[in-house]
Amino acid sequence: MRILGLGCHYHDASAALLIDGQIVAAVDEERFTRMKHDPSFPQQAVEYCLRQAGIGIDDLDAIAFYEKPLVKFERLLSQHAGHYPFTFGTFRKAMPSWITEKLRLRRLVKKKLGFEGEVFFLDHHLSHAAGAFYPSPFDEAAVLTVDGVGEWTTTALGMGRGTRLELTHEIRFPDSIGLLYSTVTAYLGFTVNNSEYKVMGLSAYGEKNRARNPYYLKMREVIDLKADGSFRLVRSYFDYEHAERMPSKKFCDLFGGPPRKPEEPVTRRHEDVAAAVQLVTEDAVFAMLRELHRITQCPNVVLSGGVALNSVMNGKILSETPFQNVWIQPNSGDGGSSMGAALFVYHALMGNPRSYRLENPFLGPGYTSQEVEAFLQERGIVYHRFPSREALLQDTARRIAENEIVGWFQGRAEWGPRALGARSILSNAGNPEMRDILNLKVKHREAFRPFAPSVCAEEAATYFECDTPLPPAADFMLMVYPVRPEWRDRLAAVTHVDGSGRLQAVQRAQHPLYYDLIRAVGEVTGVGVVINTSFNVRGEPIVATPEQAYRCMMGTAIDCLVLEEFLILRSENLRDAWDAEALAGD
Amino acid sequence: MQPNGPIRNLLRKLNNGLLVVLKPLQIVNNFLFLAVAYFVGVGISSLLYRMGPGKKMPASTASSSPSEAKSLKADASTDTTDTYWRKLPQVSRERNAWLRPF
Ligand SMILES: [Fe+2]
Numbered sequence: 001m002r003i004l005g006l007g008c009h010y011h012d013a014s015a016a017l018l019i020d021g022q023i024v025a026a027v028d029e030e031r032f033t034r035m036k037h038d039p040s041f042p043q044q045a046v047e048y049c050l051r052q053a054g055i056g057i058d059d060l061d062a063i064a065f066y067e068k069p070l071v072k073f074e075r076l077l078s079q080h081a082g083h084y085p086f087t088f089g090t091f092r093k094a095m096p097s098w099i100t101e102k103l104r105l106r107r108l109v110k111k112k113l114g115f116e117g118e119v120f121f122l123d124h125h126l127s128h129a130a131g132a133f134y135p136s137p138f139d140e141a142a143v144l145t146v147d148g149v150g151e152w153t154t155t156a157l158g159m160g161r162g163t164r165l166e167l168t169h170e171i172r173f174p175d176s177i178g179l180l181y182s183t184v185t186a187y188l189g190f191t192v193n194n195s196e197y198k199v200m201g202l203s204a205y206g207e208k209n210r211a212r213n214p215y216y217l218k219m220r221e222v223i224d225l226k227a228d229g230s231f232r233l234v235r236s237y238f239d240y241e242h243a244e245r246m247p248s249k250k251f252c253d254l255f256g257g258p259p260r261k262p263e264e265p266v267t268r269r270h271e272d273v274a275a276a277v278q279l280v281t282e283d284a285v286f287a288m289l290r291e292l293h294r295i296t297q298c299p300n301v302v303l304s305g306g307v308a309l310n311s312v313m314n315g316k317i318l319s320e321t322p323f324q325n326v327w328i329q330p331n332s333g334d335g336g337s338s339m340g341a342a343l344f345v346y347h348a349l350m351g352n353p354r355s356y357r358l359e360n361p362f363l364g365p366g367y368t369s370q371e372v373e374a375f376l377q378e379r380g381i382v383y384h385r386f387p388s389r390e391a392l393l394q395d396t397a398r399r400i401a402e403n404e405i406v407g408w409f410q411g412r413a414e415w416g417p418r419a420l421g422a423r424s425i426l427s428n429a430g431n432p433e434m435r436d437i438l439n440l441k442v443k444h445r446e447a448f449r450p451f452a453p454s455v456c457a458e459e460a461a462t463y464f465e466c467d468t469p470l471p472p473a474a475d476f477m478l479m480v481y482p483v484r485p486e487w488r489d490r491l492a493a494v495t496h497v498d499g500s501g502r503l504q505a506v507q508r509a510q511h512p513l514y515y516d517l518i519r520a521v522g523e524v525t526g527v528g529v530v531i532n533t534s535f536n537v538r539g540e541p542i543v544a545t546p547e548q549a550y551r552c553m554m555g556t557a558i559d560c561l562v563l564e565e566f567l568i569l570r571s572e573n574l575r576d577a578w579d580a581e582a583l584a585g586d
Numbered sequence: 587m588q589p590n591g592p593i594r595n596l597l598r599k600l601n602n603g604l605l606v607v608l609k610p611l612q613i614v615n616n617f618l619f620l621a622v623a624y625f626v627g628v629g630i631s632s633l634l635y636r637m638g639p640g641k642k643m644p645a646s647t648a649s650s651s652p653s654e655a656k657s658l659k660a661d662a663s664t665d666t667t668d669t670y671w672r673k674l675p676q677v678s679r680e681r682n683a684w685l686r687p688f
Binding site for chain 1: 616617620621623624625628629631632635668669670671672673674676681684685686687688
């Protein structure tokens with residue numbers, strides 16, 4: 001049985017291929033089109049999935065689409081009618097793509113893919129829920145989905161048992177925790193549906209004590225939050241229902257001024273507003289989780305939806321709620337829904353038993369040594385081949401210990417927005433200066449954004465005050481925990497201003513080479529932690545090909561690239577140098 | 587095929603010229619079509635909803651303040667007065683329902 005899951009037309013288009021109950025390939029379209037969060041039809045992602053499995057489109061038994069487009073269209077029309085006649089501007093912009101593509105999904109699938117079989121249409125939040133529950137390690141789990149908006153639903157509670165999955169409660173648009181967070185993202189001068197994680201990073205600088213944060217109570221004023229986690233947003237503070245801007249004038253007045261312009265400095269007020277929305281998000285989600293536990297009495301919970309990428313919140317789930325185990329899908333935004341859609345059709349609709357566990361997030365494209373070498377030779381790039389795996393590990397560990405910045409391109413690409421040791425830029429976490437060096441030479445990030453540490457799973461508790469046993473979501477860099485006080489100075493490069501770190505716990509079974517590298521670095525430096533940041537030019541998606549990896553190194557100040565078993569030094573290829581920062585985006 | 591070169595060139599230029607002339611017309615047409623769809627289609631639906639007894643547009647069922655929210659809670663199918671959760675019907679959908687984009 002072969003089912004292709006598809007998601008597109010909002011943001012993070014993706015495809016995932018399920019064969020006999022196993023996900024064999026999954027990738028976001030942005031990796032191919034090089035457009036961050038690309039919403040367009042995932043043509044290249046589909047082609048990759050089929051190529052990876054060695055099958056053609058006619059070999060598919062069904063396609064599963066991640067939402068019901070007509071229901072979403074109904075919501076849009078309803079919004080326009082509800083705010084008539086003030087929505088003509090947004091109506092005029094939105095309609096052409098609906099008329100030509102989004103409403104004709106079945107036709108589009110036939111035209112673009114040549115597929116004439118059955119196309120299933122799931123509900124958006126059911127796809128999220130399925131993407132969280134079916135690949136989880138749990139036979140039974142309570143399910144929480146929280147995002148900006150699907151068709152109508154913005155938040156849902158549910159329960160999965162075996163192959164059955166049901167959503168039992170929902171909150172509907174325009175009441176949305178995701179849209180509240182995005183409104184603050186826009187208010188703070190960042191890009192909506194892209195830079196919410198910057199608000200999360202900034203929140204660590206603000207006042208986290210609810211009584212002392214000057215904006216916490218104001219943030220509670222814009223949301224009517226019940227003890228059971230259900231909520232409504234107070235409409236007058238938001239314009240997103242009928243305009244392209246998100247915060248209303250009243251919202252701006254409440255928080256002390258107009259939205260920050262991107263080029264303006266970040267002030268204490270912005271930090272406190274970021275902290276306030278983070279606190280309120282946690283208030284709401286933890287209340288929802290407590291209610292979900294009360295209803296289900298299940299010790300396990302899975303989360304999905306864009307809000308489930310909030311790793312600061314995730315790190316507190318087990319301490320703030322009665323749940324004992326938590327799992328979060330590594331691509332828990334809309335990108336992951338293609339996988340959920342395929343799994344739902346296979347298990348819930350076709351009744352097939354579960355056998356898949358998403359323990360290995362490396363589901364994207366990879367390259368053989370022969371392909372890499374052919375590329376290097378074709379381009380006339382100066383390179384070296386490591387004589388052995390051991391030599392690769394020792395040399396790379398030494399370079400990291402000597403504060404070189406290493407581009408690391410190994411195996412198949414990660415599923416989801418985080419670089420997890422397949423397409424990563426690695427550097428020395430034991431050097432407190434490394435954050436500044438990385439920012440100066442490569443990343444050029446806002447100063448308030450921290451870098452993430454990778455650590456061998458067994459050693460996570462040495463460096464972090466983490467849950468024990470460590471939840472599997474920590475494998476996917478989805479949990480933030482406090483760095484142990486005795487390590488904070490030494491690990492300053494990966495310790496956020498509030499003493500926390502967004503760790504990736506690396507399991508040897510998932511990525512043996514990366515695991516062994518971290519161990520080798522530990523043997524040289526005495527600190528078994530490396531800085532792991534995504535391998536990309538600022539504003540671009542994570543690199544997907546050897547060509548892009550090489551280009552990224554030559555456009556930044558990455559010192560060397562370990563590309564499969566090959567070492568490429570920047571200093572030996574300076575003729576290809578260029579300035580990536582000149583083209584960098586947000 | 588060389589002899590066809592100048593003719594093909596001419597046709598291509600003609601085509602490009604037509605596109606330059608027609609593109610603004612197409613934009614105007616699209617604009618007019620969308621304007622009619624919006625001001626007539628969406629307008630009438632909006633009017634009908636607003637005139638209906640106690641009807642509110644789904645997108646505007648909520649309130650401008652928490653106190654108003656309380657008075658509108660009956661709009662949602664809540665099982666207690668202190669919640670905004672809407673219970674979802676637990677009916678198993680027939681297979682065909684999943685094949686529909688609505
Ligand atoms: Fe979503």
